[in-house]
Amino acid sequence: MARPITFGEIEGIEEGHWFADRKEMMPSCFHRNSGWGVDGNGKEGAAAIALSGGYEDDEDHGDEIIYTGAGGNDPDTKRQVKDQSWEHPSNAGLLTSWDQGLPVRVARGHNHKSSSSPEKGYSYAGLYCVVDAWEELGKSGFKICRFRLIYCGSNSDRKTPEKTEIAGSPATPERREGTVMRIVRDTEISLEIKRLYKNHCQVCCIAIPTKTGSYSEGAHIRPLGRPHNGDDSKDNLLCLCPNHHVMLDRGSFSIDDDFSLLGPISGKLRVNPHHDINEDNLKYHRQIHGYEK
Amino acid sequence: MARPITFGEIEGIEEGHWFADRKEMMPSCFHRNSGWGVDGNGKEGAAAIALSGGYEDDEDHGDEIIYTGAGGNDPDTKRQVKDQSWEHPSNAGLLTSWDQGLPVRVARGHNHKSSSSPEKGYSYAGLYCVVDAWEELGKSGFKICRFRLIYCGSNSDRKTPEKTEIAGSPATPERREGTVMRIVRDTEISLEIKRLYKNHCQVCCIAIPTKTGSYSEGAHIRPLGRPHNGDDSKDNLLCLCPNHHVMLDRGSFSIDDDFSLLGPISGKLRVNPHHDINEDNLKYHRQIHGYEK
Structure with missing residues (x-):
């Protein structure tokens, strides 16, 4: 092998x-x-x-x-x-x-x-x-x-x-049927970021324990897809726990150029020296969620 | 109106x-x-x-x-x-x-x-x-x-x-493309449970803040779908934050009949008196994740 x-x-x-x-x-x-x-x-x-x-x-x-x-x-x-x-x-x-x-x-x-x-x-x-x-x-x-x-x-x-x-699932008025779906299929880039942080969330430092390892999610600062068209690149990715991933995507907090957290969470984003984060992406996130003055 | x-x-x-x-x-x-x-x-x-x-x-x-x-x-x-x-x-x-x-x-x-x-x-x-x-x-x-x-x-x-x-997404060897997807479409039952707890996680009490409200997920104790075939019913649902939802689904913790948490988390599940949880579902979860002696 x-x-x-x-x-x-x-x-x-x-x-x-x-x-x-x-x-x-x-x-x-x-x-x-x-x-x-x-x-x-x-x-x-x-x-x-x-x-x-x-x-x-x-x-x-x-x-x-x-x-x-x-x-x-x-x-x-x-x-x-x-x-x-x-x-x-x-x-x-x-x-x-x-x-x-x-x-x-x-x-x-x-x-x-x-x-x-x-x-x-x-x-x-x-x-x-x-x-x-x-x-x-x-x-x-x-x-x-x-x-x-x-x-x-x-x-x-x-x-x-x-x-x-x-x-x-027939979306009847009563909505008897439904589904919760979470498919995460990562890119190599996202895996690299998650490995760099050993699945520890850059916001809260938690690594979600699993049966034999741990779990985290690669979160895009500037979103992929229309109309944001962010890149799937290391400088646009963070390693986050699912909670802080949901919060980043919904603009519940944002991040300043010095990595200070903006919004209801205090403190700073933990950033590995080998992880360059693009300031334009941070600025874009602040803009679309109302944190940029 | x-x-x-x-x-x-x-x-x-x-x-x-x-x-x-x-x-x-x-x-x-x-x-x-x-x-x-x-x-x-x-x-x-x-x-x-x-x-x-x-x-x-x-x-x-x-x-x-x-x-x-x-x-x-x-x-x-x-x-x-x-x-x-x-x-x-x-x-x-x-x-x-x-x-x-x-x-x-x-x-x-x-x-x-x-x-x-x-x-x-x-x-x-x-x-x-x-x-x-x-x-x-x-x-x-x-x-x-x-x-x-x-x-x-x-x-x-x-x-x-x-x-x-x-x-x-072409899953090429390099896996350049990829996607993170989180579609949550709830049933009426799941919404009821989430309202009952006002989106506060039954494990950690956190409610994920959003722009104008809060967010939680309806989590099934006995999983839906093959081969578990759990019910989409209130007595099989918990209101959890995304982190504890991932952990429940992966068996990172389980729950005893007296709602004590089993595994790496200590404490008890918070349960509203109007929320009957089916003990058979708890037992099923313990069994499939190795917590039942």
């Missing part, structure tokens, strides 16, 4: 790409280890999974997959003989992908129970995001780690369950 | 529905006030807007609309003669709809600049969600309040810009 882990799409391997076997996935680093379901680890995240029908509890609903983690099996009989653990590199890797919003390449094998499985070999099902992780007692009586993944690739004809939930 | 404000779809009025004039919108409570662009107020939220071409700064990109708020106009000349204010009922109403995730009915008038505008009268464009609000200096030199709305209705053939952003 000396070759580096690679996240996201790999050039020349499109959705539907067919692999004759697991070894064929290795030269391109699509999946670097033919003996494991997951390619990844807790430190870097999980970049790919191969579904091979090993777990009867797995559920494949197409763009939504319930995946059982690794570990606890007897290597000879393959039977579950002890609890799975969140610290197992495969499980910790999927948790890190959830924490950091990293996409996971999914390949379905011929032994995997799904109408989309190929008759032979493996086929690439696209990029998925981890959106939930929990534990259960498996049929063996031992603890298993489970994950929910949803399709988050670039094929817009495919509808993810999350998207369908929003799009399809 | 004695008739109650009504949010969401109105029976018998489908997307594309045509109104000969503003008065035709009133009997059904589609839009209760023919003299204003916005139907709503800061306390209840904004339920509908009629686009009549009043503001040259408005931008209509179909499923994404940049809308200029109300106020500051001379009633005779219609010219902007002073600053707009976030406290104006129309602007405060749209802010409340953003805070609470309330859908806004949008109607396009024949004077409104858009290829989707009808030749006469008004046509119903569907439900939109407020996703951003900020201020600018208008062409007049006075402050204007602006809003970004995106389509969030039930017609799944229409793609909202947010959805397209996710679906279309």
